[in-house]
Amino acid sequence: MNSTVIPDATRSAARPAPPPSSVPTPVLGSALIGREEEELVLSVLRSKALFRYYGPDPTSPPLMVATLEREFAAMIGTKFALGVTSGSAALEVALGALGVGPGDEVIVPAWSWVSCFTAIVRVGGKPVLAEIDDTLCLAPGEVTRLRTARTKAVMVIHFQGVAADLDPIVAEARAARIAVLEDCAESPGASYRGRPVGSLGDIAIFSFQQQKTITAGEGGLVATNDPRLFERAVRMHDLGQWRDFHAAQIEAREPAFCGSQFRMSELTGAVALAQMRRIDRIRAHCRMLSARLRQGIGGLPGLTFRRIPDPAGDSGFETYFWVATEELRDAFRAGLQAAAIPCQQMTGTYAQYRRAYVATGLAHAPGATPFHLGAAWPEAAYRAESFPRTEGLIHRFVVIPVGVTHTEAHIDYIAATIRHLHSELGVG
Ligand SMILES: Cc1ncc(COP(=O)(O)O)c(C=O)c1O
Known part of the structure; x- marks a missing residue:
């Protein structure tokens, strides 16, 4: 030095x-909150229907989350979009939709936000840290270097408004037969070679947290072109259920499973919709x-x-x-x-390898960690060198x-x- x-x-x-x-x-979207957001939020309050799937008047179903999903999918060019409670929830939903669980590995850039790592552990998977390059996103070549027979997916993070170099990364993932999860939390509106981020992998997530380009304070969204992944995402975010709203979209083909509860409220949907239009x-x-x-x-x-x-x-x-x-x-x-x-x-x-949860290697319960903890932890693959x-x-x-x-x-x-x-x- x-x-x-x-x-x-x-x-x-x-x-x-x-x-x-x-x-x-x-400041980005938060500074533009104004009349449009107010009008949409007020219309939700006046309708007294704050829950996305039904309200007091069966003849007038809630519209905000549904409209956000329709317009967002149209904006990025995917068949499906699903509003959820946060970008972190969206990551868990997307990983759940992909079927990531105990024994599975997910490649993720070492330089990434907290939940890029923790969401993988939350669903039982093992995050495998990868190098970035001078795009500050995942380096091409890392999927090939790090993949094993247990690798299920790669999480590509479009860091701070810039699309990662997706063509070579997607080609490597296709060759390795693993899924591509695009994390677009920091980059709604960005594109790569003429195509919006969120439409280039198998499944994608967005965040509407306060600091993000567009915001509802909290909130997130999952997008995909794949009807099977969409169905699994819906089930993952709504306690395994498949409601009439989605039955009107596509026919269910997947078995029910134990999901979580990450549904977006109409109030969040109203703000996110007005913001999306900006x-x-x-x-x-x-x-x-x-x-x-x-x-x-x-x-x-x-x-x-x-x-x-x-x-x-x-x-x-x-x-x-x-x-x-x-x-x-x-x-x-x-x-x-x-x-x-x-x-x-x-x-x-x-860098994830400097975070406290990596230093301990712990999940919420002793048996839930994907790591072999012991005297040798953190293993070399989780250390700065x-x-x-x-x-x-x-x-x-x-x-x-x-x-x-x-x-x-x-x-x-x-x-x-x-x-x-x-x-x-x-x-x-
Ligand atoms: C890359 C990335 N992924 C996921 C998230 C999680 O989003 P949220 O804060 O809405 O949970 C963030 C938020 O900062 C992020 O930057």
């Missing part, structure tokens, strides 16, 4: 003048700003942008670039913070999140500040 970088005042560019208004905290506007704004930022700081020696496999499909709300060392990253972050520019990721993603590519990437990046209240003036100030820091810190 290099020693701390000492700013060289003689090479400093002029300090940029602050924009007319201070750089805001990055997604194009959010993406267009963030894409415009991130393009401007890239233009403003592109070409600076020593700064390398995150690779975006399909730039046309990027949602644009976070721009990542790498610098040479951790010390330089800290200096960049400190400089940005001193200039009142937020530079924290809008996700609490960390086994992930040199991931480790080489996650300690040196700087991230600039933008949101719907950022303006071009904010971006120009951010870009000028980065250029100033670049010069002041003697990068490149």
Whole structure:
């Protein structure tokens, strides 16, 4: 590791003048909550039908979750969508639909959100950690390297608005005869080679948690083209049941099984529906700003942008670039913070092998863990030294999140500040 970088005042560019208004905290869909959300929520309250499957008036069935599902499926181009209570619940439902259980392995990037790992353990499966690459998503080649006779699926996470490099990954999964679960919690509205994320694997999930691109505070959704997976997802999220609502969609062919209870309420459906209709506007704004930022700081020696496999499909709300060392990253972050520019990721993603639940290896009950716990735990496959590519990437990046209240003036100030820091810190 290099020693701390000492700013060289003689090479400093002029300090940029602050924009007319201070750089805001990055916010996405939550900042746009307004009349449309209010009207839909009020219509649910006035109907007194808060449960998605029936209300007090049998002649007027509840509409919000059903409409969200129909419009969301149309937006991403899948045959089916199912509203659930959260993105984490959606992961458990999707894994349950795929039949993941004790003895099964699921490949998941080591750099991912808590529930990407815990959901697998919750259904009895074993998470197998994989390396990421400079897309900050699963590295192609990992499915082939890590698959065993027990591998049932790979979870591909489209990290923070950017689609993973799906073509090679899906090809590997098809060759290995394992399912592809797309985790689109952080990337609704993103696409890959002209196709929306969520429509490219076997089953997909989305989240409507507060921080997400579109939000209902909490909420999630499962999407698939496969009628069998859809039926199993419905049963998994509704205590194994198959109600008339779904019987009107497709004919049931699967046996009943013990499911959980992750049904979306009409109130959540109302907010998520109004938010979903704003997604194009959010993406267009963030894409415009991130393009401007890239233009403003592109070409600076020593700064390398995150690779975006399909730039046309990027949602644009976070721009990542790498610098040479951790010390330089800290200096960049400190400089940005001193200039009142937020530079924290809008996700609490960390390497799974540093999480407390991996250190213990425990599930909710002793017999429920998929790991062989003992003196040798954590095994090498759950320790940092086994992930040199991931480790080489996650300690040196700087991230600039933008949101719907950022303006071009904010971006120009951010870009000028980065250029100033670049010069002041003697990068490149
Ligand atoms: C990649 C990813 N998957 C799943 C989830 C879970 O979503 P939720 O918070 O709605 O449970 C999140 C949420 O942060 C996420 O970032």
